[in-house]
Amino acid sequence: MTQDQINQLIIQLLNGSVMTLKIFFFTLVFALPLGLLLTVGRMRKFILVQYPIRIFLLVMRGTPLILQLVAVFFLLPLGFGIHLDRFTAAIVAMSLNYAAYFAEIYRSGFESMPKGQYEAAAVLGFTKSQRFFKIILPQVIKKIIPPMGSEFMTLVKDTALVSTIGITELYLVAKDTMSAKSSVIPIVAAGVFYLIMNGIVAQAFHMLEKKLSYYK
Numbered sequence: 539m540t541q542d543q544i545n546q547l548i549i550q551l552l553n554g555s556v557m558t559l560k561i562f563f564f565t566l567v568f569a570l571p572l573g574l575l576l577t578v579g580r581m582r583k584f585i586l587v588q589y590p591i592r593i594f595l596l597v598m599r600g601t602p603l604i605l606q607l608v609a610v611f612f613l614l615p616l617g618f619g620i621h622l623d624r625f626t627a628a629i630v631a632m633s634l635n636y637a638a639y640f641a642e643i644y645r646s647g648f649e650s651m652p653k654g655q656y657e658a659a660a661v662l663g664f665t666k667s668q669r670f671f672k673i674i675l676p677q678v679i680k681k682i683i684p685p686m687g688s689e690f691m692t693l694v695k696d697t698a699l700v701s702t703i704g705i706t707e708l709y710l711v712a713k714d715t716m717s718a719k720s721s722v723i724p725i726v727a728a729g730v731f732y733l734i735m736n737g738i739v740a741q742a743f744h745m746l747e748k749k750l751s752y753y754k
Contacts, residue, residue: 543719544723547715547723547724547727548727550711550715551708551711551712551724551727551728551731553711554706554707554708554709554710554711554712554728555707555708555731555735557705557706557707557708558694558697558698558707558708558709558735559735560625561625561628561629561632561697561700561705561707562693562694562697564629564633565629565632565633565636565693566636566690566693568629568633568637569632569633569634569635569636569637569640570637570640572633572634572637572640573636573637573638573639573640573641573643573644574640574641574644576591576594576595576637576638576641577641577644577645577648579591580592580595580641580645581645581648581649591641594638595638595641595642598634598635598637598638598639599635599638599639599642603631603632603635603696603699604699604702606631606634606635607627607628607631607632607699607700607702607703608702608703609631610622610627610630610631611624611627611628611631611703612703614627624700624703624704624705625705627703628700628703628705632693632696632697632700636689636693639689640686640689643682643685643686643689644678644682646681646682646685647678647679647681647682648674648678650678650681651674651677651678655673655674655677656669656674659673659674676750679750680747680750680751683743683746683747683750684743684747686743687739687740687743687747690739690743691736691739691740694732694735694736694739695732695736697709698710701713708728708731708732709728711724711728712724712725712727712728713725
């Protein structure tokens with residue numbers, strides 16, 4: 539490839555990266571709070587709440603994300619008459635999938651907290667909300683940072699799967715360019731882009747973990 543073609547490729551990959559980052563951002567916006575709600579329901583002792591959530595978590599974690607993308611985009615219109623555009627379908631499928639994984643990470647964090655901490659906070663006169671936000675939650679956040687960091691990095695890579703339903707993001711741009719130019723350079727360049735994005739994510743979580751290290 540000539541220098542002009544390489545420059546054009548970089549511009550195309552940057553444009554594809556914008557879509558990749560949008561999918562990454564909106565997935566987190568919906569998946570993080572939804573995962574917390576699922577955790578609350580999963581930890582309830584009420585069977586009619588706990589068991590449906592457990593089944594949902596099993597389905598979302600036990601089936602490939604690529605199948606879930608296809609199901610949301612192609613099967614919802616056929617089975618329920620619900621028509622979603624490609625971007626919305628991608629966000630719905632990926633948010634549900636990642637919410638399931640986040641829910642289990644949240645749960646592991648909460649269940650790792652000694653019951654004595656709750657009891658001590660109650661004895662000291664803290665309200666339930668104060669106990670949660672001032673004592674329990676900061677420690678849980680510290681505990682779940684490493685697995686959360688791994689999931690965030692996986693999400694960056696999983697954005698490539700939305701090409702299955704025809705969304706033009708970083709991977710699809712690289713794949714189409716590779717076919718058109720008969721060169722592996724576009725795929726290699728895309729790999730570098732993914733590596734840079736995940737490097738930023740890893741560094742952000744490293745800084746966050748270091749900042750919260752005083753909870754040890």
